[in-house]
Amino acid sequence: MxxxxxxxxxxxxxxxxxxxxxxxxxxxxxxxxxxxxxxxxxxxxxxxxxxxxxxxxxxxxxxxxxxxxxxxxxxxxxxxxxxxxxxxxxxxxxxxxxxxxxxxxxxxxxxxxxxxxxxxxxxxxxxxxxxxxxxxxxxxxxxHPSQGLLDLFTICSVLNATNPNLELLADKKIAIVGDILHSRVARSNIWSLTASGAEVHLAAPPTLVPQLFTHFGTNRPGKLFLHWEIEPALQDADFVMTLRLQKERMTQHLLPSLREYHQRYGITRDRLKLCKPGVKILHPGPANRGVEISSDLMDDPELSLIPQQxxxxxxxxxxxxxxxxxxxx
Known part of the structure; x- marks a missing residue:
């Protein structure tokens, strides 16, 4: 070292x-x-x-x-x-x-x-x-810098276990889905992933991913895209990171219901069919099972990187x- x-x-x-x-x-x-x-x-x-x-x-x-x-x-x-x-x-x-x-x-x-x-x-x-x-x-x-770095390390280790490095992400598409507005994890991940040259796609309801995030993507090797529907963010994605709904930080009524959120933005097996074969899922935790992500996906060792995180x-x-x-x- x-x-x-x-x-x-x-x-x-x-x-x-x-x-x-x-x-x-x-x-x-x-x-x-x-x-x-x-x-x-x-x-x-x-x-x-x-x-x-x-x-x-x-x-x-x-x-x-x-x-x-x-x-x-x-x-x-x-x-x-x-x-x-x-x-x-x-x-x-x-x-x-x-x-x-x-x-x-x-x-x-x-x-x-x-x-x-x-x-x-x-x-x-x-x-x-x-x-x-x-x-x-x-x-x-x-x-949350250390979380952003451990997520980066986890993704790079999947691509090259012996030599994880930033250059591995240059042509990768990474979707970040969920409560981006309140997420310090999302902010740190946006900085690290756009520094690598990756395409970062944010997806959430308009109340949880405002236009202010567009300034994160300027003058960076990577590109940042905002979506208010989940499908374009997941299309051909190599990695999907889903974020917890931080209800304790929500001072306004930003969502109709948790059930509707899961129906429109929850990560499920059917939705993962839009992604590239071999897609991997991350979640910084703690997770609301059945809300941001279906419980079976969290526990699937073929898809979930959560324990590795x-x-x-x-x-x-x-x-x-x-x-x-x-x-x-």
Missing amino acids: TTSTWTRHHILSLADFVPEEYNTVLQTAASFREVLSRRVKKVPTLQGQVVANLFFESSTRTRSSFELAAKRLSADTINFAPSTSSLTKGETILDTAKTYLAMGADMMVIRHKEAGVPQAIAQEMDRLGVRVGILNAGDGQHE VTNGVAVRMALLYLMGSGKA
Whole structure:
């Protein structure tokens, strides 16, 4: 593994990632995937460093994945729970971050329901002149970089298991279907997939995929297309990513009913007949079975990449922590 091309101190967004950075993450993750296949799944790479997981919002996959990734790299971990923290006594988020800084944190993994919180903490660390890396684990409706990278790694690994790289997607069509409006995952995936030269097709009701997304496709090697019907997005698609309906973020009545949504936009076996033979399905989770995707497809090992996404998440997050922390190791 090499970090010679890696100069990024914080990972807050994929909007300004360049192809060399994507390929560095993919190749490093491939190395760590091999480590995770061994009997002893641990390396001393970040021994002595402290990773603080500051999750101000509920999470199962991302939080557990980052904690396991840090431990596989031999780092010490601190986990933050807002309900039992001094936030309940009026402490500010920045003061909370400074508390973990004083405890010796080398990296902080931040998730928050409001966009911009990881960026604000990164700016405060930079203002203080400390070498603490901030990794955005999902902020509001902004971005979720590590999920976008693990999805990219999963897709590229299907195309070339031994050498996943960005160039593999240059002629591929990828459909993203669902609640794109509220999805930070969709935003990160749009940035990464259009950087590869892939055709990315968004499909959802007009209330869930507004025209504002067209600006994502400008000045990128790939192309972005918006559809308010699912059929043109699925036609000849190589990969289909379906997104959870984020009902907790919907402040307006954006859908007639979940049943009608499934009838018009749900991923089913019949709809997959529009795609290329060998099409694969992704879902960042958690999924509403029978709404975004039929339950049988989720559990079909020939079609579903969902278990691989979860497994690959550990390897990709190991790669990100390693790349961020290697300058201190």
